[in-house]
Amino acid sequence: MARQANAKAHRASRSPLVLNVSRLGRRPGSMLSIHETVVSPSRIGVALVAIEAGAPLELDLRMESVSEGVLVTGTVSGPTVGECARCLSPTAGQVEIELTELFAYPDSATDETTESDEIGRVVDETVDLEQPIVDAVGLALPFSPLCGPDCIGLCPDCGIPLATAEPGHHHDKLDPRWAKLAALRDQIGDES
Numbered sequence: 261m262a263r264q265a266n267a268k269a270h271r272a273s274r275s276p277l278v279l280n281v282s283r284l285g286r287r288p289g290s291m292l293s294i295h296e297t298v299v300s301p302s303r304i305g306v307a308l309v310a311i312e313a314g315a316p317l318e319l320d321l322r323m324e325s326v327s328e329g330v331l332v333t334g335t336v337s338g339p340t341v342g343e344c345a346r347c348l349s350p351t352a353g354q355v356e357i358e359l360t361e362l363f364a365y366p367d368s369a370t371d372e373t374t375e376s377d378e379i380g381r382v383v384d385e386t387v388d389l390e391q392p393i394v395d396a397v398g399l400a401l402p403f404s405p406l407c408g409p410d411c412i413g414l415c416p417d418c419g420i421p422l423a424t425a426e427p428g429h430h431h432d433k434l435d436p437r438w439a440k441l442a443a444l445r446d447q448i449g450d451e452s
């Protein structure tokens with residue numbers, strides 16, 4: 261038991277997304293505002309685009325004591341880096357998500373009637389925003405990010421990004437059937 265409490269305290273001190281709610285008390289209606297920039301504790305995003313670990317995460321949140329627990333609402337935003345799904349060049353952007361997350365008090369009706377993976381819990385006077393943020397950012401980011409809305413991608417023949425190729429970049433390719441005719445024509449030309 262003591263070990264478990266220790267592990268929780270350690271986790272709380274490590275992640276900047278674990279917020280202490282003890283100052284809120286348990287009077288329904290009491291409120292705390294958080295305007296803070298913290299360091300992202302992990303890479304948050306999808307395969308091709310994400311907020312990098314260590315990037316600044318801007319928290320603009322309100323914590324409110326309600327009868328069942330602590331309601332956290334507001335926005336979280338951060339810079340994203342990724343790779344264009346068409347031309348593979350690096351992309352940079354910004355993502356902002358809205359949070360509305362209830363964390364139930366340990367002895368509330370919500371605590372008794374829901375699983376902790378459905379609704380978060382107030383644990384040792386803290387709420388952990390990491391999973392809700394990971395979930396919301398995952399939904400907000402595109403699975404196929406583009407460097408620009410009209411990215412024309414890579415040359416299908418040589419693979420260079422067409423945006424940086426010379427104007428009208430193309431490869432002269434003869435259809436194999438025409439190639440045979442051309443050879444025949446050359447042959448006839450030689451004979452005549």
Ligand SMILES: [Zn+2]
Binds near residue numbers: 344346406407412
């Ligand atoms: Zn691109």
Ligand SMILES: [Zn+2]
Binds near residue numbers: 419
């Ligand atoms: Zn090419």
